[in-house]
Amino acid sequence: MSISTVTAARILKGQYSGLWEKEELVWETFPYSAIIKTYTTDSQVADSAASANAYLSGVKSNKGTLGVDVNVDLGNCSAQLDDAFHLSSLASWFQDAGRSTGFVTTTRVTHATPAALYAHVADREWEDDQEVRRDGEDPDRCDDIAEQLILSDTGKRFKVVMGGGRRNLLPKAVTDVVENKKGYRNDGKNLIDMWQRQKASSGSRAAYVWNRQDLLGLDTSNTDYLLGLFGYSHMDYSIERDNTQDPSLPEMTKAALEILQRDAGGYFLLVEGGLIDLGHHGNKGKKALTETLEMDEAVKVVLSMVNLQETLVVVTADHGHSLSINGYPSRHTDILGVAEVSGEDYLPYSTLLYGNGPGYRTHIPGHRPDPSRQDMAGVNYRQDAAVPLRSAAHSGDDVGLWATGPHAHLFTGVYEQNYIAHALAYAACVGxxxxxxxxxxxxxxxxxxxxxxxxxxxxxx
Ligand SMILES: [Zn+2]
Known part of the structure; x- marks a missing residue:
């Protein structure tokens, strides 16, 4: 969610509200903001794993690794096993302090951002055992991410886990409840069943839900542990979602808060709008921006439910994407449309452009497709990219951070990304x-x- 994403999403929100460029995203009303430097120990441009290590554990690390420090190179299973290289996260700090924790995401629950809260792996792609084996490593030695979610000390203590990714928790012998596809696990473990048995044996009031109806019908006041898996893989984009089947990010956020807020000692909740990034990877501006507005709604829910005298709310991004807002479109111009002026090839170009990605089209003068003759309003329209890539690369520009609530003043300036975890721990008296x-x-x-x-x-x- 680069700054340009925030700006473009704000304008899109304004298109819907009639306020256009004057509109505000919810977090833009927060009293404090900061600029965050996202580079990793080995790269100028971060991926979600290394950046999550930074802002959730307070330590910069190598790209692609999760819950481990710079001593673990990408894919090094042996190094992953060394406890001395393991990072502990805000989730474990809160848990050690006796407080409740949870996370909500629109990606797989085993995807990089949430996994940085509980997993220690040398490769973010090791979401299940077959992916460890595919890379020539032994999954009995190096536990995959899904296994760590259900069986690790930190994973077991989450009160709330919600997102997509059933396939990584299900064995090959089991067919998914919604899609006619098998689970990914080779080891025969049904981690969803194991989670349910684990909670039942400890006498906890636990619920596993996989559709919107069951989530909305859940009595959260009588639920201590909640596992919600609403997708075989990632959840669907909000503009393509089947609302009878899948909950929205705001709905998941509400349920998560209802459970976590019962802890009088306080709690930690991570809410990730993970599909903003996925939309950008496809150069699909409309998807990235509407997912940003979904995040906007989720933050609105948070603000309606918390007391800002005692709850710190921080909104930030893990890294940017190469989206630019360019040309000189007049005020009140569709942000998803053309920039009104033409290039030297006498053809219009879109206001939103990408540095690289699958939106690449020929740049030979006279042969560049005219965007105004294409379905620019379509959900799958790809804005033009300068360089062809199957999946757009992230960008290394600094990202924004917006804060409100107690200690929000700790975020006023330009910071390294790993500062965030330390500031949050300082404010919450954990760690x-x-x-x-x-x-x-x-x-x-x-x-x-x-x-x-x-x-x-x-x-x-
Ligand atoms: Zn990404």
């Missing part, structure tokens, strides 16, 4: 470092002392 509640290591004592304090910003606990 191993220095916190608002006092010096590091005495975290349990600090948390106990902090409980019940509401006026965090005025009073030391």
């Amino acid at each position: 191993h470092g220095r916190t608002f509640c006092g010096g590091g290591v005495r975290r349990n004592r600090g948390v106990e002392t902090c409980r019940g304090q509401r006026r965090w910003h005025r009073q030391r606990c």
